[in-house]
Amino acid sequence: MLGVPLPSQSFSDARYAALANKAAHGQWAASEVQAWAGKPQPAWWLPRKFHAAVVSQFYHGEMATIRMCRKLMDTVTDPAARRCVALQMADEERHAEVYRDYLREIGPLQPIEPILKAAYETALSWGDGGDGDGGAMMAAFSIILEAEALYALNYLGRWLRCPRFLRINARVSQDEARHLAFGRIYLKQNFEGLERHKRMEMYRRLKGLWRDTSSGLMKGFRIPNFLLRRRCRSWVETGWRDHQKALIAIGLISMDEARRLDGVAS
Ligand SMILES: [Fe+2]
Numbered sequence: 001m002l003g004v005p006l007p008s009q010s011f012s013d014a015r016y017a018a019l020a021n022k023a024a025h026g027q028w029a030a031s032e033v034q035a036w037a038g039k040p041q042p043a044w045w046l047p048r049k050f051h052a053a054v055v056s057q058f059y060h061g062e063m064a065t066i067r068m069c070r071k072l073m074d075t076v077t078d079p080a081a082r083r084c085v086a087l088q089m090a091d092e093e094r095h096a097e098v099y100r101d102y103l104r105e106i107g108p109l110q111p112i113e114p115i116l117k118a119a120y121e122t123a124l125s126w127g128d129g130g131d132g133d134g135g136a137m138m139a140a141f142s143i144i145l146e147a148e149a150l151y152a153l154n155y156l157g158r159w160l161r162c163p164r165f166l167r168i169n170a171r172v173s174q175d176e177a178r179h180l181a182f183g184r185i186y187l188k189q190n191f192e193g194l195e196r197h198k199r200m201e202m203y204r205r206l207k208g209l210w211r212d213t214s215s216g217l218m219k220g221f222r223i224p225n226f227l228l229r230r231r232c233r234s235w236v237e238t239g240w241r242d243h244q245k246a247l248i249a250i251g252l253i254s255m256d257e258a259r260r261l262d263g264v265a266s
């Protein structure tokens with residue numbers, strides 16, 4: 001097993017405390033989305049079943065992220081970082097609740113897409129036991145899966161124009177920005193000092209996860225062009241370049257290493 005030395009560090013980072021305070025002050029109630037934005041207004045051109053299928057994927061994503069947070073709570077020891085994870089878990093539970101409420105009105109919850117399920121399960125398995133890769137699990141969620149979900153949420157919001165969905169989008173995006181910030185600080189600290197071969201191996205695994213997931217979605221998701229129209233065929237490549245930049249920024253690999261491995265880092 002490859003191990004990231006998840007965190008035995010004794011430092012307490014002021015940035016965690018600032019993020020946690022921001023999160024504590026930014027808590028909101030799921031019921032406020034409904035109160036502010038009323039009932040869902042499905043687009044006339046979109047079959048309800050598809051609408052429900054897409055929103056269901058966001059719900060399943062939140063549930064998977066809650067599982068990730070639980071696993072992190074088993075390994076993170078720094079008190080300020082634990083507070084960030086606990087508040088993130090509260091955020092994700094609230095996100096799941098707003099999607100569940102939305103689905104209650106537009107159609108039943110639809111099953112998770114098998115490709116997405118496989119991605120979540122693979123990433124979660126990296127956080128299991130012994131010297132398991134909590135860092136790889138967190139990078140998979142924070143840098144790749146949650147970032148893509150956020151992109152899809154914003155993209156879809158522009159198409160659906162449902163005030164309730166836009167309200168959800170606005171609220172969820174604020175929370176996700178904090179999660180992303182926490183993930184980047186935490187991962188950067190944890191990747192510092194990690195042996196090169198472990199960093200490279202982790203990078204290859206994350207890249208494999210992205211390729212399997214993005215190409216699988218391109219082939220198998222029921223309405224791929226609707227969600228992915230802008231990126232479409234080049235999404236596998238352009239998406240990876242975005243994630244690669246983020247992985248360079250948190251120190252998993254250097255620009256030179258990325259160039260040598262992939263031939264594309266700019
Ligand atoms: Fe979330």
Ligand SMILES: [Fe+2]
Pocket residue numbers: 065092146175176179
């Ligand atoms: Fe999140």
